[in-house]
Amino acid sequence: MLGMLFSILIFPGLLFVSVFGLSVEYIDRKIYARLQNRLGPPWFQPVADLIKLLAKEDIIPKAANQNMFKLAPLFALTAVVTAFLYIPLWNKESLFSFNGDIIVVLYLLTIPTLAFFIGGWYSTSLYARIGSVRSLTQLFAYEVPLFMGILSSALLAGSWSLKEIINFYAGHNWFWFFNLLGFAITLVSFLGKLEKTPFDIPEAETEVVAGSFTEYSGRLFAFLRLTLDVEMVVGSALLAAVFLPFGFSLPPVFAFVLFMIKILFIVSLISLLRTIVARLRMDQMIDFCWKFMVPLAFLQILINLIIKGIILR
Amino acid sequence: MHNSEEFKIPFGPQHPALKEPESFSVALKGEKIMGVDIRLGYNHRGIEKAAEERTYIQDIYLIERVCGICSHAHATCFIQAVEEIANLVVPKRALYIRTLIAELERVHSHLLWLGVAGHEIGFDTLLMYSWRDREVVMDILALLTGNRVNYGMNTIGGVRRDIDPEQIQQTLKAVDILEERTKYYIEVATQETTIIKRLSGVGVVSYDDALRLDAVGPTARASGVKRDIRADDPYAAYAEISFDVITDDHCDVYGRTVVRVKELMESYKIIRQVLKNLPEGPIAVRAPRMIPAGEALSRYEAPRGEDVHYVKANGTDKPERVKIRAPTLANIQAVKHMLKDRYLADMPIVIAAIDPCFSCTDRLVSLSHIDSRDKKTITWPELHQFSIEWHKQQGIDFTQLNKQLEERLKKC
Amino acid sequence: MLREVLGSIFKKPATNRYPAQKLDMPDKYRGKLKFYPQKCIGCKLCMKDCPTGAITINKLDEKKFEALIDLSRCIYCAQCVDSCPKKALEASGDVELAQLDYKKLKVVFRAD
Numbered sequence: 001m002l003g004m005l006f007s008i009l010i011f012p013g014l015l016f017v018s019v020f021g022l023s024v025e026y027i028d029r030k031i032y033a034r035l036q037n038r039l040g041p042p043w044f045q046p047v048a049d050l051i052k053l054l055a056k057e058d059i060i061p062k063a064a065n066q067n068m069f070k071l072a073p074l075f076a077l078t079a080v081v082t083a084f085l086y087i088p089l090w091n092k093e094s095l096f097s098f099n100g101d102i103i104v105v106l107y108l109l110t111i112p113t114l115a116f117f118i119g120g121w122y123s124t125s126l127y128a129r130i131g132s133v134r135s136l137t138q139l140f141a142y143e144v145p146l147f148m149g150i151l152s153s154a155l156l157a158g159s160w161s162l163k164e165i166i167n168f169y170a171g172h173n174w175f176w177f178f179n180l181l182g183f184a185i186t187l188v189s190f191l192g193k194l195e196k197t198p199f200d201i202p203e204a205e206t207e208v209v210a211g212s213f214t215e216y217s218g219r220l221f222a223f224l225r226l227t228l229d230v231e232m233v234v235g236s237a238l239l240a241a242v243f244l245p246f247g248f249s250l251p252p253v254f255a256f257v258l259f260m261i262k263i264l265f266i267v268s269l270i271s272l273l274r275t276i277v278a279r280l281r282m283d284q285m286i287d288f289c290w291k292f293m294v295p296l297a298f299l300q301i302l303i304n305l306i307i308k309g310i311i312l313r
Numbered sequence: 314m315h316n317s318e319e320f321k322i323p324f325g326p327q328h329p330a331l332k333e334p335e336s337f338s339v340a341l342k343g344e345k346i347m348g349v350d351i352r353l354g355y356n357h358r359g360i361e362k363a364a365e366e367r368t369y370i371q372d373i374y375l376i377e378r379v380c381g382i383c384s385h386a387h388a389t390c391f392i393q394a395v396e397e398i399a400n401l402v403v404p405k406r407a408l409y410i411r412t413l414i415a416e417l418e419r420v421h422s423h424l425l426w427l428g429v430a431g432h433e434i435g436f437d438t439l440l441m442y443s444w445r446d447r448e449v450v451m452d453i454l455a456l457l458t459g460n461r462v463n464y465g466m467n468t469i470g471g472v473r474r475d476i477d478p479e480q481i482q483q484t485l486k487a488v489d490i491l492e493e494r495t496k497y498y499i500e501v502a503t504q505e506t507t508i509i510k511r512l513s514g515v516g517v518v519s520y521d522d523a524l525r526l527d528a529v530g531p532t533a534r535a536s537g538v539k540r541d542i543r544a545d546d547p548y549a550a551y552a553e554i555s556f557d558v559i560t561d562d563h564c565d566v567y568g569r570t571v572v573r574v575k576e577l578m579e580s581y582k583i584i585r586q587v588l589k590n591l592p593e594g595p596i597a598v599r600a601p602r603m604i605p606a607g608e609a610l611s612r613y614e615a616p617r618g619e620d621v622h623y624v625k626a627n628g629t630d631k632p633e634r635v636k637i638r639a640p641t642l643a644n645i646q647a648v649k650h651m652l653k654d655r656y657l658a659d660m661p662i663v664i665a666a667i668d669p670c671f672s673c674t675d676r677l678v679s680l681s682h683i684d685s686r687d688k689k690t691i692t693w694p695e696l697h698q699f700s701i702e703w704h705k706q707q708g709i710d711f712t713q714l715n716k717q718l719e720e721r722l723k724k725c
Numbered sequence: 726m727l728r729e730v731l732g733s734i735f736k737k738p739a740t741n742r743y744p745a746q747k748l749d750m751p752d753k754y755r756g757k758l759k760f761y762p763q764k765c766i767g768c769k770l771c772m773k774d775c776p777t778g779a780i781t782i783n784k785l786d787e788k789k790f791e792a793l794i795d796l797s798r799c800i801y802c803a804q805c806v807d808s809c810p811k812k813a814l815e816a817s818g819d820v821e822l823a824q825l826d827y828k829k830l831k832v833v834f835r836a837d
Contacts, residue, residue, distance in 0.1 A: 039741070206330035209328065275438050277436070278434045278439075371774065
């Protein structure tokens, strides 16, 4: 019981994932800055931001729905931290592995978007409402290619469980190369989930100030920021587990370090991607997702089905 | 908030997309813009009135601060008018130096605009790169004039500082660097997919509309209107310099971007010619403190478009009337036209595309209720009284606060 | 764009750690004013031409003047430097003038 509490609250649960999330934010910002030929923030910047926000007053608009406004950030943070517990870090099996956990992780990752919507909607600010409607609209665009991309890999492995997927790829070395297209699709749609350029439409600061977060301040905003950081970690970890499923047979310490390196690799890819593009408009984003990404995801599924049908038979 | 119903959101005075405060009220239907109400006047500073109460020499520095970016433009425009009234013949070297600073200023303004445009469409990398390269020209301006923005280079009858051969060499070197970078930006603006997606087809103003709405500067030139004071009515040394007026027929924000980056190349051409043909001689003539009675209108092609100054002198050392028409005032009506039936997402870049300078524009405050048509003029004491009453209604009593303030001032 | 962005990794950052690492200003930069009391003849042309009224010349004694410069009003146009017939004023490259105490912004130059 105590061991379970330890793993939920400290390692690899809440505390670890928060600290790791903050360091990932630092790395993301630093890479972003260096790619733009800037110095970038010092190493303690994300921690300093978090402490500053935690120390500040929470201002809740009078017209806002108090409970919803307060609960939404906590709800979002809880969901992403929970999702992290289902991802295998140093061996093939995560803490609470079961058949179908990949679907659970994907749905837990959808919860923050809904929470942002609820928080934004109930804060009653016009900017926040436009922003939250945008984040929900965007959800319908990127969610399909994201799910199809991730599930194509699971399809090849023939299982809905992360443990089984990793086992399959451990048995069939280099098979994950077939999924590179799916990896690219998932990575790009994942940018939409994280609300980063080019899909930072819901919080486009030059249009809707801060989108759903406009009215948030103090502690609640700190939780929202932390949620986005943790979401980035969890998403990258999921991508790493599904698309780069190698090295889990190493001794736990090495496997763990390798997994962290994989996460950081995906994070740097995200930083690079957001450096070289401009923000799209909502209509362009939906066009892009449905006319370009979804057909590609279908192609990936087709490839995987063919491989499954011909090679694995 | 249903999608079928129209609602209004405030866009400014304080808004991340606006680099200067100005109030827009946008009627939205979902994401679609149904109408835009532009309410000028938030940043009214009373500069014209202040200019009437200062001497001509003091006015140079006041007028220079009409705009932070095109400070040389306003100062030169004002001084040209004063020189015309006083019948001063400005030495050729001074005119060439003015032209040089004017073009360096255009380079810095256009590079700044490119970065702002990048930021408005969420392309921060472009912002960082173009502002980094802008530092090159800022350093040159600081070297030549002694300041980075408010150059203070002009004086009535000439310029205040001469440039020496070493500075010329440094400027030429900087221009070489900038030219290479600009070639890269032309490539970026015309080839990057996401940039083109966000810029083309947005904020369209046709040739006829540009003429009808009296657009000036790059906004007009991007719609194919060949309108450039430097060529149409040459001032300073532009009559002796060869350059092309850049026009484009895209009529949208993309066209405006192309016009601006190509104008950078023309500016480098002009700078090189000026430095090559810099005549010898004095840099200023002595100007009288009292300017004889008379009036003059002066035009100047600022980076944002045509700038017009009118000065009326009455024989004393202070002008009787100064009127400034900044280029943004001419362009702002086009914005309303550009935004019709566009999306909210296009609003920042469309506003930015005219390179607005709202503080320069705000000349008059007219307060009217947003839905009513009738306007009334109120005097200063009435306005003062109104504000006291209004604040009393909000529960703030200024008589107490004023007393406290006086006591504190006494202590100081 | 990708090539340029990746190339930036190997470039030195264009920004610097400001308070620790200072930038040099060009020689003739118009920063904080300097006043040489012994050169001043008390014509007060600088006071007349100053656009903001930042400079005040007081007569202390026969041929002795002090200058009071209010840095919070000065706009660093250096018109006073041009106006001065005896070159008693000079612009220096000192640009770091931010102060927490308002009183420190008033600078007095006295002849001693």
